[in-house]
Amino acid sequence: MKPPQHIAASLRRHASAALSHPPAGRVSGTSCRNGTYAATTAFSTTPTPTPTTRRHIHTHPVRRNGGASNPAMAFPCLDALETRSATLKDKVRSDSSGPEPSYTAGATQTFHTDEPFLLDWGGVLPQFDIAYETWGTLNAAKSNAILLHTGLSASSHAHSTPENPQHGWWERFIGPGLSLDTDKYHVICTNVIGGCYGSTGPSSVDPADGQLYATRFPILTMDDMVRAQFRLLDGLGIQKLYASVGSSMGGMQSLAAGVLFPDRVGRIVSISGCARSHPYSIAMRHTQRQVLMMDPNWNRGFYYGGVPPHAGMKLAREIATVTYRSGPEWEQRFARRRADASKPPALCPDFLIETYLDHAGEKFCLTYDPNSLLYVSKAMDLFDLGLENQRAAAARRAEHQRSLRDGVVAAATDMSCSLTLPDQPYEEQDGAAVSEEEYLENAADVARAEAQAQTSYRPPQDLIAGLAALRDHPALIMGVASDILFPAWQQREIAESLRLAGNRNVAHYELSEEQSLFGHDTFLLDVQNVGGALKNFLQ
Amino acid sequence: MKPPQHIAASLRRHASAALSHPPAGRVSGTSCRNGTYAATTAFSTTPTPTPTTRRHIHTHPVRRNGGASNPAMAFPCLDALETRSATLKDKVRSDSSGPEPSYTAGATQTFHTDEPFLLDWGGVLPQFDIAYETWGTLNAAKSNAILLHTGLSASSHAHSTPENPQHGWWERFIGPGLSLDTDKYHVICTNVIGGCYGSTGPSSVDPADGQLYATRFPILTMDDMVRAQFRLLDGLGIQKLYASVGSSMGGMQSLAAGVLFPDRVGRIVSISGCARSHPYSIAMRHTQRQVLMMDPNWNRGFYYGGVPPHAGMKLAREIATVTYRSGPEWEQRFARRRADASKPPALCPDFLIETYLDHAGEKFCLTYDPNSLLYVSKAMDLFDLGLENQRAAAARRAEHQRSLRDGVVAAATDMSCSLTLPDQPYEEQDGAAVSEEEYLENAADVARAEAQAQTSYRPPQDLIAGLAALRDHPALIMGVASDILFPAWQQREIAESLRLAGNRNVAHYELSEEQSLFGHDTFLLDVQNVGGALKNFLQ
Structure with a gap:
């Protein structure tokens, strides 16, 4: 394939100049002088609302007589997801066994x-x-x-x-x-x-x-x-x-x-x-839940009988897989090897570690119920054997049982309303409120205190x-x-x-x-x- | 709100029984006897293709005279994303400044x-x-x-x-x-x-x-x-x-x-x-790219002039944020505090660490170009100052310059084709191919060798x-x-x-x-x- 004529000419001109540099790049300060150091823009100050690219495009007439400078990228990883969605859609249509999923792995x-x-x-x-x-x-x-x-x-x-x-x-x-x-x-x-x-x-x-x-x-x-x-x-x-x-x-x-x-x-x-x-493990599970809930096929949990959120599940599993092994193990197992070093890099997976994660997600994405992942993962976050939490749970249990004995489940029902995000979501609750800046300024002291606490951890x-x-x-x-x-x-x-x-x-x-x-x-x-x-x- | 009559009655009956247990749950083995331990299913073996739930639903007539046992969940975090999509869509429609984005942060x-x-x-x-x-x-x-x-x-x-x-x-x-x-x-x-x-x-x-x-x-x-x-x-x-x-x-x-x-x-x-x-850092960036590319608004990179993939960007940033700090810092800063402890848990963010990540994603999701994140993140993965990689890069550079001097960019064009995933994506390339099982059986040996290598790391x-x-x-x-x-x-x-x-x-x-x-x-x-x-x- 040939580049558009005018670009080819321009590239030829500059390529010759470029070749006068050693390939390894020990370029002296006097090279590259034929690059136009546009006087109109040098040391100019760009006002905030106008991107510089736009201004240039007005000063350089748009060239419309050929294709783009580079070909568009292919996305085989997205093609695969779309193919699966289509296959699952067909299957849902043709399957007479009804909408109930069967994730059960075997006889129990x-x-x-x-x-x-x-x-x-x-x-x-x-x-x-x-x-x-x-x-x-x-x-x-x-x-x-x-x-x-x-x-x-x-x-x-x-x-x-x-x-x-x-x-x-x-x-x-x-x-x-x-x-x-x-x-x-x-x-x-x-x-x-x-x-x-x-x-x-x-x-x-x-x-x-x-x-x-x-x-x-x-x-x-x-x-x-x-x-x-x-x-x-x-x-x-x-x-x-x-x-x-x-x-x-x-x-x-x-x-x-x-x-x-x-x-x-x-x-x-x-x-x-x-x-x-x-909090670190909560954070990792949070991202898994979010990526799953972001999949349009998740449909707020009501996907049964339709195409399940397989893409979200796949990716949630990939994130989980990152937390299941260790960096040193991967360093030794995959290092920086690419899946196929003869091909150029891509935005889709190409390092071996990426194809490994991709494969881990593939294996999992249709074998576990996405809603189960959400509920069980959340249950893990909520786990706390501290006495205060145990007492609060026991009190709630007793309260619900009382309510139910009286034939009212109002409490239970109200409790199921979901949390709305507060306006200031990351503000500390306990103690005096501090700004992010104040917080950071105390960072060194805090780190030292924490480290000291760790040494004598109780x-x-x-x-x-x-x-x-x-x-x-x-x-x-x-x-x-x-x-x-x-x-x-x-x-x-x-x-x-x-x-x-x-x-x-x-x-x-x-x-x-x-x-x-x-x-x-x-x-x-x-x-x-x-x-x-x-x-x-x-x- | 009252439960359906028949459930309320059933709950009352069982709640009274349950209350005879101490709330903290020191239940003796003879309690709960009024729970039907269904003889028809006890110790039965479930054949693979039939989920047990289905069989039960046929033996227990479906109750249609009331609502569900529990209310549906609310998802304020998804509501927020949808609201933003709608707002951005309106903005795109009404904005006469054209499709060019302006992420530039200020005068340069x-x-x-x-x-x-x-x-x-x-x-x-x-x-x-x-x-x-x-x-x-x-x-x-x-x-x-x-x-x-x-x-x-x-x-x-x-x-x-x-x-x-x-x-x-x-x-x-x-x-x-x-x-x-x-x-x-x-x-x-x-x-x-x-x-x-x-x-x-x-x-x-x-x-x-x-x-x-x-x-x-x-x-x-x-x-x-x-x-x-x-x-x-x-x-x-x-x-x-x-x-x-x-x-x-x-x-x-x-x-x-x-x-x-x-x-x-x-x-x-x-x-x-x-x-x-x-590989660990590649893995973390991989998940960020994937979540972004999975957002339908990403549209394989051609979202300019439309609604950007803000949800994917938000979540990509949340994943990144997990890698920017440390577990011990979060332990000290957020511990297990919830954003609003007076409310029941939700599948949307409710722990303080979650609302912190949510906020970090919010701040970022419209301030950086999603495609830039993909390209720059990939460039980081490709970084390797080893001599072999340097030599390969220098050889490619020289080759491209020769091609361009000759007016042909075929090489460049072919190189831009994206990688297709191999059939066996996570197979090792170097050395004899080993199965996952063989690999795991040698695990202990491998770990010891690696650890020894680390001690005398060169x-x-x-x-x-x-x-x-x-x-x-x-x-x-x-x-x-x-x-x-x-x-x-x-x-x-x-x-x-x-x-x-x-x-x-x-x-x-x-x-x-x-x-x-x-x-x-x-x-x-x-x-x-x-x-x-x-x-x-x-x-």
């Missing part, structure tokens, strides 16, 4: 109850299901059950079963003689309520009107999920767990189970979890008090130094709080960067360190 | 050249502008000029000027007796090409056809930006800079300036920058060789331990590479967490540590 057992379930923030589920799976045999005394809690997007399929032979997410950790030894224990793993793998969630039918809940599903908490799990245990006749075990979000639930039902839990294992979500008294219910529970707390989502200080905080609450039976392990560079995902991968510590602790 | 000086500019990846700018600002006086020998390079979204307005009295982004660092001492030095700050503050970029007119470039703007590199800056220096008659100074992306450019034009740069200051982008020989041009330049390299975007190891890598290349004049400072918790943003805030070291070094 199901517990159902018609007893209404009051949620901590005022919502109600008139009835609910819990889909779950088990491995190993429950003994006659029903004293060998281990409740295994899942991460955000994991299903109950922690291990293969006769009904579902696919490998589970903890396949190498569960089995005869393994970390969760099925020769000894009866392992139960549930799908959380709010999720989409068979337990009641936003993609379930609201029995009150026969429509899917969608975003009429009420706000959910970790405590709600755990309280629903204990309804299942009631149904199974299991009075007390041998242990409550979980990683990531499951590590939150594992602690919450002990705090809510101290008499019904024997031991606690919390891996790469926390006792309260911290968890807040509120959290120590909040974990007091666990003072007699043997506890295994594990963290990973390379984890950026649930950083190691959060597991140190749990262990230290438990000890300060009087627990003399706390085992705390922190895997160094030498032991694992896999960040938050370590709990899925490290049979030796994570699995080994778990096995020893349970014996 | 402008350099213009009609000499075509060949970009490193094969594109061409037939002519270009550089908008810039200066402080202090250029001496007669023109030997006291300092070129100050900007970060991604910063303009040339580093300090107030008589023409634009607004405070600049380094207001407290520039001035008589300050870090960049205007009694001694003539400080020049430019707007990068590819940006939107008056220098030629995607929102500029392509003189070839009089249309705005949009995504017909060619792929850009740091080297391109720096080479354009040196055209300005040519125009100003400045043969040699006293110093090249920059932070963040500017810290990349500062190094690149020395490497490209070693004879024209006296000293190098690179703060919170790097010599090559690493930068790659390719980078040491790539920085050899700077062996005689006094260099100040600064980093911040709490920076997650340009982590401190990257500045250590620069300093160590320079030393290993033979430079005996390298000053390297790393601010500890005790000195700053402000992460990447430290360079904007810390007059004492950053400004102090800079001042000492320049003297």
Whole structure:
């Protein structure tokens, strides 16, 4: 392809001049003199409202006798999204199986109850299901059950079963003689309520009107999920767990189970979890929720029966994936390699790390219900085992039950109204209001004070008090130094709080960067360190 | 508001039962017995294709005599986006000033050249502008000029000027007796090409056809930006800079300036920058580009004259903001405080950290050109001062110049085709292909090897060789331990590479967490540590 004639001529003229420079660019100050240093604009001051480009375009007549200086870019990543949207649209049209989605990953057992379930923030589920799976045999005394809690997007399929032979997410950790030894224990793993793998969630039918809940599903908490799990245990006749075990979000639930039902839990294992979500992890989940809600196909949650917000889901998963591993691992695995170094760069993915993220998003975007992601992710943000939060939740629970006994759910209904953003969204609430500038001026002092506090870090008294219910529970707390989502200080905080609450039976392990560079995902991968510590602790 | 009668009755019945439990939830195993533990579903196995919810809905007749169990959620954050879209649409309709955007922040000086500019990846700018600002006086020998390079979204307005009295982004660092001492030095700050503050970029007119470039703007590199800056220096008659100074992306450019034009740069200051982008930072920028490109208003870059992709820009900035500060700073500043604790949680922002991010996005979303964000962000990803990359770029440059001299820009045109994603996007390229599983099984070994390598970290020989041009330049390299975007190891890598290349004049400072918790943003805030070291070094 040839450039427009006048440009070609101009380029030839200047290219010859340019070639007189060494290619590596050791250009002397006297070169490039044939570039017009336009006297009319030199050292001129551009008034604010007039972009300089416009002025130039008026002084340089527009050349209309050819194409653009450069070709338009192609966007294969957007083409792919549009193709998928079209395919899904066709599928929706031709599919006679109705609008109900089926995210369920495989065969499960199901517990159902018609007893209404009051949620901590005022919502109600008139009835609910819990889909779950088990491995190993429950003994006659029903004293060998281990409740295994899942991460955000994991299903109950922690291990293969006769009904579902696919490998589970903890396949190498569960089995005869393994970390969760099925020769000894009866392992139960549930799908959380709010999720989409068979337990009641936003993609379930609201029995009150026969429509899917969608975003009429009420706000959910970790405590709600755990309280629903204990309804299942009631149904199974299991009075007390041998242990409550979980990683990531499951590590939150594992602690919450002990705090809510101290008499019904024997031991606690919390891996790469926390006792309260911290702002960085809230921020990362916030961006995932926002990108999903921004997808027009999300349609404020009412996409069932139509094209789901697959693009938003894909990207939300990409952001999440960034938080699941560590920079050093990627440095070693992908470095700066491009997917195809023979091609020029593009605005769509081209570095290997980008195609890796793209692929992670692809794998996920149609396998999990977008509304479940929103609700479960929000529940993680709301998690806080501090005493004050526990007391407030208990008070709300009692209040709702009173209201319901009186036949009025006004409180519950009002509570479900959503927050409107305040006018000054980022103003501090506590203490004297300070301007951003004042804040920054005190920055150095503040940083020093914080650093000093960290050196002699003591968890807040509120959290120590909040974990007091666990003072007699043997506890295994594990963290990973390379984890950026649930950083190691959060597991140190749990262990230290438990000890300060009087627990003399706390085992705390922190895997160094030498032991694992896999960040938050370590709990899925490290049979030796994570699995080994778990096995020893349970014996 | 009252619940539907039958639900109210059911709730009353169960609420009374529930109230017999202590509110804090020490429920015994025999409670909750009035919950129907449906015999038909207990321990049943659900076949894969049938969601359990559907089966239940058939066994429980749908109740149609009332509303939903819970109210629908409100989404004030989406309402706000839609309102802005509508407002912008009205504005576009009524605005007679034409389609050209004006992101320019204030009065600047402008350099213009009609000499075509060949970009490193094969594109061409037939002519270009550089908008810039200066402080202090250029001496007669023109030997006291300092070129100050900007970060991604910063303009040339580093300090107030008589023409634009607004405070600049380094207001407290520039001035008589300050870090960049205007009694001694003539400080020049430019707007990068590819940006939107008056220098030629995607929102500029392509003189070839009089249309705005949009995504017909060619792929850009740091080297391109720096080479354009040196055209300005040519125009100003400045043969040699006293110093090249920059932070963040500017810290990349500062190094690149020395490497490209070693004879024209006296000293190098690179703060919170790097010599090559690493995969974690590429990943974070990738998600920002993707969220922006996913906004339907982006329209593959051709939104000028219409509603810009403000929602995508807002969210891209929110993601960026997550990388600009540190978790510990937010822990201290926002902790788990909610914007309005009197209201129930919502799926839209409600934690203070969320409203802070929301506000950061709001402030930015209409002040920077979305296409500029894509091009400049991509240029950062492509940055690599390793020798191999430098040689490849120099070879491409020479090749393009030859082609142009011959009147053919075929190479340039072909190079601009965008990459298509490979079928197996995340497969490793180098070495034997390994499956994800094999990879994970070797994980522990790999982690140990990497950790060992880190202990005795030596930068790659390719980078040491790539920085050899700077062996005689006094260099100040600064980093911040709490920076997650340009982590401190990257500045250590620069300093160590320079030393290993033979430079005996390298000053390297790393601010500890005790000195700053402000992460990447430290360079904007810390007059004492950053400004102090800079001042000492320049003297």
